[in-house]
Amino acid sequence: MTSKVFKDAKAALFDMKDGASVMSGGFGLCGIPENSILEIRRLGLKNLHAISNNIGNSGRGLAWLLKGKQISQATCSYVGGNPDLEEQMLANEVEVTLVPQGTFSERIRAAGMGIRGFYTPAGSGTEIAEGKESRTFDMPCLLELPLTADFAIIKAQKGDAYGNLWFQETARNFSPLMAMAAKVTIVEVEELVELGAILPENVHLPGVFVQRIYQGADYENTIEIPIFEDQD
């Protein structure tokens, strides 16, 4: 029986190649798979299709791959606060597809859940409706299709050898969905725990969706906009 547990990012990303499509968890810099991103940077893989809510933020996260000119396509919902992407968009170096965040989430979930298509009102009556099938139920809706990828790189706070995952606070966001959708899911955790340490009713993402897991290291856990009491 092959273990899902790998030594580190280098071991876990052994078969990622140029041109791969990679989903990356995180909202801004919250919950991003820092070690896997840095390994992709180190490998110098090129021509990647990055699928992530924001393709990096404040010069970190996936922006490290933008700095390395490694991303040629990006599917995302919001790119404000990302000067690296803005520059490459203007220079036509990255082809960016913007998807409403709820639709983005649900397309990824649909891929994981085997749903072949769904209707949503988001974007109906706007320019993103162009070229899409639509149908009116109680209101006009657009047909949206599953969004999948060769790999998902995600981070969880805790995970066990089967790949059961527990996420901390708002670092969960897209990661459980991406874990379900991608062909190969690679998780880095702050705490690799024993089987049973995460109680069954507390498992946020069952291990059946996970192919590879490793203990991460040296997390920056950057806080983008720290605001404290009495500072507003």
Next chain:
Amino acid sequence: MGESGVSVSKNHWSKNEMVDQVIEMLSDGSSLNLGIGIPTLVAQRIPPEKGIWIHSENGVLGVAGRPTPQTVSATLINAGKETISVKKGASYFDSSMSFGMIRGGHIDVCVLGGMQVDAEGSLANWMIPGKKVTGMGGAMDLVHGAKLVIVMLTHFSKRGELKLLHRCTLPLTGKGVVHKIVTDLGVFTPTGESFQVEKLAPGVTEEQLRMPDGLLSSAK
């Protein structure tokens, strides 16, 4: 106050007063999503005794005030990527559930900022052609599903252009989605062909709204 438009009248609501107009529309115990920009000020002014449950699209319900340097967590942020704390009874969930709460009609009120809003209740708040495109983020989802969609915006742009139009000229976020509009000059309801005036800021007259003929219908 970088967004304040050129008001013909020196009588206008401050941002805090606009926020107070929105707070008046919230029932005790209701759930509320706040967009980035002006709407985030709402969170700071809601009296705790109203028992409002604040939802943030990145996967939290029960947002409370700011943390201290001792309690701050890198994994606890809002949709604007700012640090937050949560109140007792808060919950965390993934992005699909988060947007399902909105789209499925479970969140009572959504408050968004806007560049333009029109008499049909359409909203434009995500893109200016020719300018830097930041993307729509959650906005196109947030306008569908909430029982009450409120837009907060200054009545005029910095260049003095009216932001309440017969029909939006900028790319739409959603068509016919807005229920109430709060500007620094008044509160309005879109009726299809006009804006009904619900309330004007003290000292403001209808003339000062500079609306074209037929675009305004007066309060009963």
